[in-house]
Amino acid sequence: MKCRSLALASLLLLLGCSSTSAPGTAPRLYSATASVGDFLSITLDPAAHTLAYTNVSNGDSGTIPYSVNSDGTYALVDPQGVLIAAYEVPNFGMIVQAAKAGPSHDMPALITAVVKGGSISPTTWANQKFNYMQFRTAAGGMEVGSAAMDAQGNVTISHYWPYGNSSGQSAFGGGNFSATDFVPDPSGAFMTMTSGGSSPDYVFGTPGGVFAVDTTNGAIIGLKKASSKNFDATVAGSYKAIYYQKTGAATGQGNVETGTPSLGNAAITIGADAQITVQDSQGNTLVRTTLTPVADASYLYGAGELTDPCYGLFTFRVSTANSQQDVFVTFMDHTILFASFTAVLPANGSNPYDYLYGVGLK
Numbered sequence: 001m002k003c004r005s006l007a008l009a010s011l012l013l014l015l016g017c018s019s020t021s022a023p024g025t026a027p028r029l030y031s032a033t034a035s036v037g038d039f040l041s042i043t044l045d046p047a048a049h050t051l052a053y054t055n056v057s058n059g060d061s062g063t064i065p066y067s068v069n070s071d072g073t074y075a076l077v078d079p080q081g082v083l084i085a086a087y088e089v090p091n092f093g094m095i096v097q098a099a100k101a102g103p104s105h106d107m108p109a110l111i112t113a114v115v116k117g118g119s120i121s122p123t124t125w126a127n128q129k130f131n132y133m134q135f136r137t138a139a140g141g142m143e144v145g146s147a148a149m150d151a152q153g154n155v156t157i158s159h160y161w162p163y164g165n166s167s168g169q170s171a172f173g174g175g176n177f178s179a180t181d182f183v184p185d186p187s188g189a190f191m192t193m194t195s196g197g198s199s200p201d202y203v204f205g206t207p208g209g210v211f212a213v214d215t216t217n218g219a220i221i222g223l224k225k226a227s228s229k230n231f232d233a234t235v236a237g238s239y240k241a242i243y244y245q246k247t248g249a250a251t252g253q254g255n256v257e258t259g260t261p262s263l264g265n266a267a268i269t270i271g272a273d274a275q276i277t278v279q280d281s282q283g284n285t286l287v288r289t290t291l292t293p294v295a296d297a298s299y300l301y302g303a304g305e306l307t308d309p310c311y312g313l314f315t316f317r318v319s320t321a322n323s324q325q326d327v328f329v330t331f332m333d334h335t336i337l338f339a340s341f342t343a344v345l346p347a348n349g350s351n352p353y354d355y356l357y358g359v360g361l362k
Helices: 004-011 162-166
Strands: 028-034 039-045 050-055 061-068 074-076 083-089 093-101 107-115 129-135 142-149 155-160 172-177 190-193 201-206 210-215 218-224 237-251 257-270 275-280 285-290 313-319 323-332 335-344 353-361
Touching (some): 061 083, 083 237, 093 353, 107 218, 107 257, 162 335, 218 335, 257 353
Antiparallel strands (some): 028 107, 093 107, 129 218, 142 155, 155 172, 190 201, 201 210, 210 218, 275 285, 323 335, 335 353
C-alpha cells in the first residue's frame, strides 16, 4: 500500500525556505505538487493578473485571469474549470484548489507550490533534519514522519501511517535511501528519481527549510525541524489555508479508495499558548485543541514507534468508544501543515475512515 513514493519520496525532506522580499510586479515562478501526484510549473504575473500553469504529469496547461479578493485570496477565472482559487505569499509559496487534476483530469486536489530558486542537488541539504507530511487521495490520505540526511545526501526516514492501524497493517516504519538515486535536472530547479516504474518523482524547493516531492502516490511536503520540542510562540497568528477532505472512505480491491472528496478554504488561528482553531469558510470549527509535542506522545515516539522525536511536529488524539482521531500540525516561517485521520473502532479493514489535510500561509 505504501509504495516506493510513500516512503521513498518522504526521504528527501530536504529543501529550504527563503525569506520573502517585496513582491513587485515581475512574474513569480513556482514549482508545485498536487495531492493526486501531479507535478506543475506555475507562473504568476501580477502585472497582467494572470496565472499560467503547465501540468507535466497529465499534459494540461492554461493561462488564467485572476482577481484579488478583499481577504487577499485569488479568484481564478479558468474557462476549463481546472483551477479554482489560490493564495500566495509572494516569492515564498502558493496554495491552489484544483477541481480537475490527476491522470483522468477530473480529480479534486490540493496543490502546494514553492518558489523556484537555487540549484537542487542531493548535498544541498547535507546534515539536516526535517519533519514531513504526505498528502494523497488513497491509502488513508496522509502520513507524517521525519527524515535526516548525512554529509553525502543519503537519507534515513521514520514514519507514522494512521491508516495502518485501522487496516491491520503496520502503522510505523522507516528506511534508508541512497543519494545516488537522485538525478539533478539540467535546469537546477529539481531532481528526479525513478524506481520500479516509468513515472519519475520530482524533488524541488528552496535552499533553507521547505521541501516538496511530487510522487505518483501524492505530495510530500517537508519543513526543517525545530531545535526544541517546545512550542515556539513566534508562529502564533492567523493563517489562510486550503484543505482536502474525504469522508466515508474505504479501500477495496486494487487499493482503490472510495469516499466523498471535497476542497475548502479555512482560517487558522494559533495562540501563544499552543491552542489551534481551524474554521471553514462558513465559520464552522473543524479543529480546536491545545497541541502536544510528538516527542511527548508515548503512543507515537518510543520503542517500535517513531525513532525520531520530530521536534516541531505537534499532535493530539481524541478517542471515544467508537472512533479515534489523530491530528498533526507543524510550522516553519510563513507555513503551517496540518492533517487529521479518524478511524471507526474497532479497527479493521472493513470499517470506513475520514481524513483531512491542508496547507496554510501566514
